[in-house]
Amino acid sequence: MSLYRTELRRLAKRRFTRWMTLLGLLVLATVVVGTFLSNQKIDDAAMAKAERAAEQQWQRDVRSTEQFRAECERVKAAGTAEPGQFPADCSEITPPPREAVEAQWFLPSTFDFRENFGVTLLTLAAILALVGYVVGASFVGAEWSTGGMMNLLLWRPKRLTVLLTKLAALLTGVLALAVTTTALWFGSFWLIAVLRGSTARMTSGAWQSFALTGLRGVALVLVGATLGFALASLGRHTAMALGGAIAVMVVGQFAVAVLLDLAGVKFFQAWLLPTYIAAWMEKKVTLENWEACQAVYFGECKPETLDITWQQSSVLLAVSLVVILGGALWAMRRRDVS
Missing domain, CATH: 1.20.5 (Single alpha-helices involved in coiled-coils or other helix-helix interfaces)
Known part of the structure; x- marks a missing residue:
């Protein structure tokens, strides 16, 4: 029997995977319904x-x-x-x-597809990445905590093959979810724009830009799932990944933001992970420092700016992926399975 197909079925049949996926889809559906109800067509x-x-x-x-x-x-x-x-x-x-x-x-709020749809792709990617991260962490973390990994290695003693096959099955499932949901997301908001807004000025260039943003969102979801999987495997427990996420996003990011702001550090947002996630999705995030206001000859105040680009974000995501996944593979090969 193929190990890959076995792991794919195991992923699909896990109750936690189903409930977490359903919860994520319900949140996204709430966003769609809320957008529909809060906008109307301008006649x-x-x-x-x-x-x-x-x-x-x-x-x-x-x-x-x-x-x-x-x-x-x-x-x-x-x-x-x-x-x-x-x-x-x-x-x-x-x-x-x-x-x-x-x-x-x-005028009442109306949904202009060209102007407003791009922002919704960040919401879509963030929620799906969170679902992928938690599902990925649980998928391998449960195997370690229940002893299933040891039993599996008795059947397939090649450690790295087993771990990478599990990861491949996870990414296949997450990719299917991300692509399907993204397609439905495009269709839902296009329908909202038709019924409750405007689809004007949608050129081929605009569609291409949205498509590339959607692809970056799918890539972010896959990275999130891989990081959750790798952290849980590294710590041999789901709590390792979930605790790490809480430490980074709540304790680390909040504490760093407060400390850097109090210290008067310019562009302290450049040290925060959400800035790079936004830059990855939006191609560029411009930070402004109004305390260093530069006055021009006609008296207008122009702040000092710093651009964070998607290329910089891609380097950060790639390094994080290589370090954490590489650490998980190294630990799987070197440490005893017990």
């Missing part, structure tokens, strides 16, 4: 309503300005004005022009 009626709201707001602003100017004139005439309370000349208080209040400010 002529909605535009007319927004125009009326803009007109009413402008009229309120005009009345408020006139009241403020009348108060200024009254206080100036009485000589009771406090320093800085009003301008030197009350005629400087003028109502805003009508075009200053735009109707688009009063």
Whole structure:
């Protein structure tokens, strides 16, 4: 019997795998439903309503300005004005022009596929990566904690072959889940855009960009599953991977962020893992340092910036993958199985 097919069936039949997958899919379904309900298509009626709201707001602003100017004139005439309370000349208080209040400010939320879909791919990748990480850790961690790994090695004594076959089965299952879910994600949000938003300006370049982002998301899911698998194998228990994730994301990231911020370190976000995950998915994340504001000749304040690119993120992910998975393989080969 093929070890690969056996491990693939074992992965699919595990209750934890099914429940964790179902939980992840329910969270994603909630995001889709919430997006659908919180957006609506902009039609002529909605535009007319927004125009009326803009007109009413402008009229309120005009009345408020006139009241403020009348108060200024009254206080100036009485000589009771406090320093800085009003301008030197009350005629400087003028109502805003009508075009200053735009109707688009009063339009309801609508889902523009080209503008809004890219952000949702980060949510999709993050949730699926979490599912892959936990499922991968549990898949091999349970084998170590229950003694199943020792029994399996009696049947197949080649340690690295057994471990890598388990990993291949895990990645096959996770890849199938990620690809299927990503396809459904594209279809769901395209339907939302058709019914509750707009699909305008969707060129071939835009589709290509979204497709590449989706592929990077699938790669992130596979990396997450591999890291969870490797950490659990390295510690020979699921708790090793889960505890490591909690330590890195909650204790490490939060503590590092607070300490670096208090120390006044520029671009402290560059030391945080979520920054690189976002850069991997969005191709680039620009960090800003407003404390080093650079004034230009017309008085505008431009902060100092630092770009984190997807290439830098790929190096970090690759190094983490090589070190942790390599450590797990080395430990599997060198340590006693007992």
